[in-house]
Amino acid sequence: MTDVAVPAASQVYTWEPSNRAIAERYGLRPEEILRFDTNTSPTPPAWAAATLGGDFEPPLNEYPDSSYAELTAAAATYLGVATDRIVVGAGADEILDMVAKAWLCEGATALLPTPTYAMYGVLSAQRGARIARIPRRGGDDGFGLDLGALLPRLAGASVVWLCDPNNPTGAREDPDRLLVLLDVASAVPDPPLVVIDEAYAEFVEGSAVSWLDRYPHLLVVRTLSKAFALAGARVGYAAGSRETIAQLERVRPPGSISTVSATLGATALGRPDVARANVAYLSAEREWLAGRLAEAGWPPAPSVTNFLLTSLGDASRAEAAGEHLLRSGIVPRTFPADHPLAEHLRLTVRSRPENERLLAVIEGWRS
Numbered sequence: 001m002t003d004v005a006v007p008a009a010s011q012v013y014t015w016e017p018s019n020r021a022i023a024e025r026y027g028l029r030p031e032e033i034l035r036f037d038t039n040t041s042p043t044p045p046a047w048a049a050a051t052l053g054g055d056f057e058p059p060l061n062e063y064p065d066s067s068y069a070e071l072t073a074a075a076a077t078y079l080g081v082a083t084d085r086i087v088v089g090a091g092a093d094e095i096l097d098m099v100a101k102a103w104l105c106e107g108a109t110a111l112l113p114t115p116t117y118a119m120y121g122v123l124s125a126q127r128g129a130r131i132a133r134i135p136r137r138g139g140d141d142g143f144g145l146d147l148g149a150l151l152p153r154l155a156g157a158s159v160v161w162l163c164d165p166n167n168p169t170g171a172r173e174d175p176d177r178l179l180v181l182l183d184v185a186s187a188v189p190d191p192p193l194v195v196i197d198e199a200y201a202e203f204v205e206g207s208a209v210s211w212l213d214r215y216p217h218l219l220v221v222r223t224l225s226k227a228f229a230l231a232g233a234r235v236g237y238a239a240g241s242r243e244t245i246a247q248l249e250r251v252r253p254p255g256s257i258s259t260v261s262a263t264l265g266a267t268a269l270g271r272p273d274v275a276r277a278n279v280a281y282l283s284a285e286r287e288w289l290a291g292r293l294a295e296a297g298w299p300p301a302p303s304v305t306n307f308l309l310t311s312l313g314d315a316s317r318a319e320a321a322g323e324h325l326l327r328s329g330i331v332p333r334t335f336p337a338d339h340p341l342a343e344h345l346r347l348t349v350r351s352r353p354e355n356e357r358l359l360a361v362i363e364g365w366r367s
Helices: 018-024 046-052 069-079 092-102 118-126 147-153 175-188 242-249 259-269 274-293 316-327 350-367
Strands: 088-091 109-114 130-135 160-164 191-198 218-221 236-240 306-311 344-348
Touching: 046 118, 046 130, 069 236, 069 259, 088 092, 088 118, 088 242, 088 274, 092 118, 092 160, 092 191, 092 236, 092 350, 109 118, 109 147, 118 130, 130 147, 147 175, 175 191, 218 242, 236 242, 259 274, 274 306, 274 350, 316 344, 316 350
Parallel strands: 109 130, 109 160, 160 191, 191 218
Antiparallel strands: 088 236, 218 236, 306 344
């Protein structure tokens, strides 16, 4: 895309340089730098280190390193790409919001294969974009992309929102279909940005990251909320061409990731073994839970993620089942009556005791 979605008056926000950057420029040590420019307090609160279990750099009384150099480097190493092809944000949702700000001006078109993650439509609508909802194939085909309906809409679109594995269906996209889409998108005049949200990437083999050099209008979005179990830290990142990342940097808000979250994120990305162990546990538990749900008459669709989409047969029964779960303190993901998944509930895979509690409540509803 060109810069058409960014107002001409928009300027890149220039953050204050980090202590490290200033020290390197003037041949000093980072600890010699004193900030008289940011109006912060001279010392952190005494209780902070004890509560959080350690010191942070920069200390908590100062703003985070505006470049997020350590977190960016950790994400780049984890994905095997250059650091200048990474942008970080406060969760994947902030990355998606930056995409909407940079590519979706009022009247632009966003293509939204549905059902999928609801925030794509929310963010597109917030920017005044036209949303073209393109139904996916049915459940028998894993709710895969309908290329016959999608490809003719690529010309003139600004963004194509995709999720692989797809939320809330739990299935992977067919990589051959994705490659066809990317080939056709690349060939149209003024190609749209194709966003592939890989929030559940660690649960599967392969990634669209391997296609980045081939498709300059592809952006791959990741999060530490799922496999890395850091949803409360709110850390996300994305990889793309240098031109795409530069466009996102123009709208990235200053200091949105806390020093604590950035430190946790960089540490987690350096420990992929922890994420792999979590994925192995949740994948095994998913298969156990899927079997029990099927026995209870709540058959789930095949899933490669940490959630199951289960069919209740019709929308009214799904609504009644969801209400029963809520009355017992179990919170499912429900869908409104006009949603293509209205007859379904989405259930997160949790620990064995928690999953057993869910099953007991379901059994009580059936009795």
